[in-house]
Amino acid sequence: MSYFINELFGTRQLVFAFVVVGLLTWLCYAFSKHITKNRIHGSAVAILVGLAVAYYGGITTGGKKGIADIPLFAGFALMGGAMLRDFCIVSTAYGVRLEELKKAGAAGVLSLIIGTALAFIVGVAVAYGFGYRDTVSLTTIGAGAVTFIVGPVTGSAIGASSDVIALAIAAGVVKSIAVMILTPFLAKPFGLTNPAAAMVYGGLMGTTSGTAAGLAATDVRLVPYGALTATFYTGFGCLVCPSVMYLVMKVIFG
Incomplete structure (x- = not known):
C-alpha cells in the first residue's frame, strides 16, 4: 500500500x-x-x-x-500544458464533418460567420480598453473571445507572449461559463425552443462546451442541433483568426 x-x-x-x-x-x-x-x-x-x-x-x-x-x-x-491543449485542438478538428454543416443550411453558416466576427470584435474592444495597442496582442485576445482554443492557437501562430495567450484563454473560459449559466434563463425570451433556433444559437455563441451545457440545462433535445454548428465554430476560428482577422488588424492598427 x-x-x-x-x-x-x-x-x-x-x-x-x-x-x-x-x-x-x-x-x-x-x-x-x-x-x-x-x-x-x-x-x-x-x-x-x-x-x-x-x-x-x-x-x-x-x-x-x-x-x-x-x-x-x-x-x-x-x-494543463501545451501538449494536451494541442491534443484537444486536434481531437476537436477530427470531429468536424463538412456534410454535417450542410444540414444547418444558410442560416447556420451565416450565424457561424457573424458569431465569430462579433466575438472577435468584442474581445479586441475589451483588450483595447485595457490598454493593449499592438496588433499581435489585440488579435490574440480577440481570438480568445471566440473560444479558449482559438486564442492560444492564434497567439502561437502570430508570436504572442505567454501572458497574452493566458489572457486569451481566460477570455474564452469566461465566455464559456457565461453561456453555460445564462442559456437556460435566456432561452424563452430569445425563442430558443426549436432545433432551427438551436442551430443558429450554436453558430452565434460557438464555445461547444458552453453551448452544449447550456442547451442541456434548457432542453436536452436541443443539444445535438446547437452542437452541430458550435462544433465548426472552433475550427472556423482557428482558420480565420490567425490569417484573415490578423491581416485586417494589421491594416487597422499597423
Whole structure:
C-alpha cells in the first residue's frame, strides 16, 4: 500500500492529476444535479472550482503555475500544458464533418460567420480598453473571445507572449461559463425552443462546451442541433483568426 501511495504521489504525478480532476468533476456534477437541479451545468461548476483552486495555489506559493507549484500537484503543469491543449485542438478538428454543416443550411453558416466576427470584435474592444495597442496582442485576445482554443492557437501562430495567450484563454473560459449559466434563463425570451433556433444559437455563441451545457440545462433535445454548428465554430476560428482577422488588424492598427 505504501508503495502504491508513493508511486501515485511521487513518480506518477500526472496520473494523480487525472485522479483529482476526475474526482472533482464527479463532485461538481453531483452538486449540479442535486443542488442546482441542473440549472447550472456541472462543467460550469467544475471550471469555477478549478479557477478557484488555481488562484489559491498561486497566492499560496507565490509561483507562476497555480496549483502546480505545490509539489503534490506538480502533475497539473503537464496536464494543463501545451501538449494536451494541442491534443484537444486536434481531437476537436477530427470531429468536424463538412456534410454535417450542410444540414444547418444558410442560416447556420451565416450565424457561424457573424458569431465569430462579433466575438472577435468584442474581445479586441475589451483588450483595447485595457490598454493593449499592438496588433499581435489585440488579435490574440480577440481570438480568445471566440473560444479558449482559438486564442492560444492564434497567439502561437502570430508570436504572442505567454501572458497574452493566458489572457486569451481566460477570455474564452469566461465566455464559456457565461453561456453555460445564462442559456437556460435566456432561452424563452430569445425563442430558443426549436432545433432551427438551436442551430443558429450554436453558430452565434460557438464555445461547444458552453453551448452544449447550456442547451442541456434548457432542453436536452436541443443539444445535438446547437452542437452541430458550435462544433465548426472552433475550427472556423482557428482558420480565420490567425490569417484573415490578423491581416485586417494589421491594416487597422499597423
